[in-house]
Amino acid sequence: MATSTPTHQITMYTDGAASGNPGPGGYGVVLLSGSHRKELSEGFRLTTNNRMELLAVIIGLNALRFEGCQVTIYSDSRYVVDAVEKGWVFTWEKNRFKKKKNPDLWQQFLQLYRRHHVRFIWVKGHASIAENERCDQLAVAAYQATNLQIDEYYEKVGRFES
Numbered sequence: 112m113a114t115s116t117p118t119h120q121i122t123m124y125t126d127g128a129a130s131g132n133p134g135p136g137g138y139g140v141v142l143l144s145g146s147h148r149k150e151l152s153e154g155f156r157l158t159t160n161n162r163m164e165l166l167a168v169i170i171g172l173n174a175l176r177f178e179g180c181q182v183t184i185y186s187d188s189r190y191v192v193d194a195v196e197k198g199w200v201f202t203w204e205k206n207r208f209k210k211k212k213n214p215d216l217w218q219q220f221l222q223l224y225r226r227h228h229v230r231f232i233w234v235k236g237h238a239s240i241a242e243n244e245r246c247d248q249l250a251v252a253a254y255q256a257t258n259l260q261i262d263e264y265y266e267k268v269g270r271f272e273s
Contacts, residue, residue: 119144119180123171126187126236126246127163130254133265136160137256138167139249141242142174149174150245154253158262162269163250164188165216172223182229187236187243195224196231215264 122143129136137154151170155163168184168191175182186192194200200217208214234240236247262269 119175119177121175121180121182123168123182123184124186124242124246125164125167125171125184125191126243126250127160127165127167128247128250128254129158129160129163133157133159135254135259136163136262137250137253138163138170139246139253140167140171140174141245141249142171143242150249152249152253154256154259155262155265156259158265161188161190162213162216162262162265164191165213165220167246167250169216169219169223172220172227172229175227178226180227182227184229184231185234185240185243186231187234189233192231192233195229196233213269215269 124141125138127136127138135154135156136158137152140151142149142151151174153170164186165188168186171184172182194203200221203211203217204221208217211217234243236243
């Protein structure tokens with residue numbers, strides 16, 4: 112009789128923010144699994160809100176310890192949620208992201224996405240959803256910090272994409 116490994120159920124809340132667009136930006140992630148909770152955040156000196164929204168998802172997925180997790184991601188980013196749930200990103204990938212912004216992040220996302228069973232749920236931002244509000248607080252605090260990282264791709268290539 113074969114034994115199966117238990118499926119890990121993960122709930123993830125993500126948010127990205129930028130002060131100015133472009134400007135200093137940050138992301139916030141809250142990961143929940145059973146009684147476990149993990150918060151992640153980081154700030155960048157020059158980026159966009161959409162890059163931070165997508166990076167939050169990437170960082171959250173990358174933090175998962177096991178492959179094949181059942182992941183429900185709550186995000187207030189129509190850019191991210193619609194791109195995946197409406198299938199746009201898969202067409203962009205087939206077209207090698209021609210004339211699309213953030214190809215570096217979308218490629219990272221797709222690698223991680225394919226390791227798990229992911230579904231997105233769009234939530235209204237600033238609507239008193241506790242974990243979404245926490246992600247926003249983490250993202251804002253991250254870009255207001257003094258030790259901001261460099262968004263290498265954006266500063267070298269991305270800001271010149273049309």
